[in-house]
Amino acid sequence: MNKPHRISGETAPLDREALESFWLPFTPNRQFKADPRLFVAAEGMHYVTSDGRRVLDAMAGLWCVNAGHGQRAIVDAIKAQAERLDFVSSFQMSHPAAFELAGRIAEIAPAGLDHVFFTNSGSEAVDTALKIARAYHRARGEGSRIRFIGRAKAYHGMGWGGLSVSGIGRHRRDFGPLLPEVDHLPHTHSIEHAAFSRGQPQWGAHLADELTTLLQIHDPSTVAAVIVEPVIGSGGVLPPPVGYLEQLRAICDRHGILLIFDEVITGFGRLGAAFGAEAFGVTPDLITCAKGMTNGAVPMGGVIASRSVYDALMAGPSSAIELFHGYTYSAHPLACAAALATLDVYCDLELFARCGRLAPIWEQAAHALRDAPHVVDIRNIGLLAAIDVTPRDGAPGARGAECAKRCFDDGVLIRSSGDTLVLSPPLIIAENEIEMVFATVRRALDAIG
Ligand SMILES: Cc1ncc(COP(=O)(O)O)c(C=O)c1O
Incomplete structure (x- = not known):
């Protein structure tokens, strides 16, 4: 075998042949390979592209680089561990x-959630949480509890379990049949009742009662768990209406159903x-997390479980494996080192509090x-924002994609998901950078037809 030309660092692959073998996820591969977008370095708030441009990263990579790129302490910890x-x-x-x-995560998790099962991604965390839910009920003699309830517009990753409870039609269409015994709650987004809502919408808590309706259709003693993202992320940044999560919690409690919060995006600040x-003051039984756990530097995810869930599974003979589940790379040393250093950085820079302080400035800039032109709704919470634009006749998604492309050409990386523009910057973003990000989005909106 000939040793191939090594493509790395500054010498980015630009000829067609070098681009061929990598099958990119969630990407129109043929279009991408005709006009590739390559990054060769990153530091702080910025990426550097293969043609030497600095682009402000207003997506924290993919909702994960919460402390900004290239944090020295994280890089050093990974090197030393390796x-x-x-x-x-x-x-x-x-x-x-x-x-x-695990101990450090338990310290910052809500009281009572104090055991961590490590995975390598958010998708694995979600599938693990669903398995834990069923195993928990079985261990307590309630093996009839097998049903899961997800939500429309939810994104819970790409495992079969996560896909089954997710609510984005396009993601599911090519892969059925998915898990049986799954139902979906409606999402809570309503332009009619809550357009341009700031933070949590006042309208929509009553939609949690749809859970009661589902429980009238299915005997509640067949339901294992309800899973929701506290704020729907990939489905368009949909904060929960005031009182909605509290109501879900109350209904789950009434019927012995576990509540899972998928915090792959909302976790870590x-x-x-x-x-x-913690932000919403509602404690689930299981939290799934990933992304910001290692600041994106090494893949890692996890399920944070309540003591009562853990204890129920520990009730058998002590020589028995309590959960026949795990991954070769669960708790990988490099990921653990990266996560420990990441938690130190979050703590040293007080980034969670900083996010809270910046949130009103972010909200103001977004809603400005x-x-x-074209804007039909804006939503925000914490350092998350989404801007819906009207779809172009006959070409849904085209206006959103063009707007994101213009922003990129103008030096700011945002995401478009259909005709929704999504922003989720590192929590180290400066106030003037917030202004600059939304000024760039405005220029793009002004320019597109
Ligand atoms: C809420 C949520 N859950 C699960 C996942 C899947 O995580 P991963 O891509 O690490 O598998 C994501 C990814 O964006 C997510 O946003």
Whole structure:
């Protein structure tokens, strides 16, 4: 085998042949390869493109680089760990950093959620949480509880379980049949009742009662868990109406159903608190997390479980494996080292509190676009924002995509999801950068037809 030309760092692959083999996820591959967008470096708030441009990252990578790029302490921790202990499995053995990390996460999680099962991604975290929910009920002699209830517009990753409870039609269409015994609550977004809402909409708490309706159709004793993102992220940044999550919690409690918060986006500071559960004052039984856990530097996810869920699964003989589930790379040493250093950075820079302080400035700047061309709705919470633009006749998504492209060409990376523009910057963003980001979006909106 000939050693191929090594493509790395500054020498980005630009010829067609070099681009061919990588099948990019969630990407129109043929279009991308005709006009590739490549990044070769990143520091702080910025990416550097292969043609040497600095682009402000208003997406924190993909909702994950909460402390900004290239944090020295995280890089150094990963390097040191790789030199000391590159890999050890956590199947019937482990390493000290895994225990330290679980303890540190339990410290910042809501009271009572104090056990962590490590995964490598948000998708694995969601599938793990769904399995834990069923195993929990079975361990308590309620094996009939197998149903899951998700929500329209929800994104819970790409595992079969997560996809089954997710509510974005396009993601599901090509892969059925998915898990049976799954229902969906309606989403809470209503332009008619809550357009341009700031933070949590006042309208919509009553939609939690749809859970009661589902429980009238299905015997509640068949339901294992309800799973929701506290703020729907990929489905368009939809904050929960005031009182909605409280109501879901109350209904779940009434019927012995576990409540799972998928905090893959909202975890680790995005809403001005360690978790959305804390920000909204509602404690679920299980939290799934990933992304900001390692500041995006090494793949890692996890499920944070309540003591009662953990204890229920620990009730059998002590020599028995309590949960026949896990991944080769669960609690990978490099990921643990990255996560521990990430938590230190969040703490040292007080980034969760900083997010809370910046949120009103962010809200003001986002909603100042209300009068910009094409805008039909704006939503925000913490350091998240979404701007809906009217679809172009016969070409849904085209206006959103063009707007995001213009922003990129103008030096700001945002995301478009259909005709929704989404922003989720690192929590280190400066006030003048917030102004600059929304000024760039305005220029794009002004320019597009
Ligand atoms: C709420 C939520 N859950 C799960 C996932 C899946 O995470 P991953 O892509 O790490 O598998 C995502 C990813 O964006 C997410 O936003």
